[in-house]
Amino acid sequence: MEGVIAGVDSGPEGVRLTIDSPGGAEPRVVLVVPPGTEVLVERADGATSPGGAAELVAGARVVARHAGAAMRSLPPQYHATQIRILRGS
Secondary structure: OEEEEEEEEEEOOEEEEEEEOOOOOOOEEEEEEOOOOEEEEEOOOOOEEEOOHHHOOOOOEEEEEEOOOOEOOOOOEEEEEEEEEEOOO
């Protein structure tokens, strides 16, 4: 899924990101980012480097992979397995 981080909240399971994904199947989703989730920062030239929780901020464009199964909630919630932060694009 791809979108923009609209909100960041820390919780017992990890960081919770509210993602707005205009034009996506779900206009707004929540990603639960447990400790150990791979966070990468991708520059405009396509090069990536390791990132961390400090890069998970409102307004950041992200592409995320998730476990696939949605938790029953509104908006839908997924557990992230990888988050790529798009910089300079």
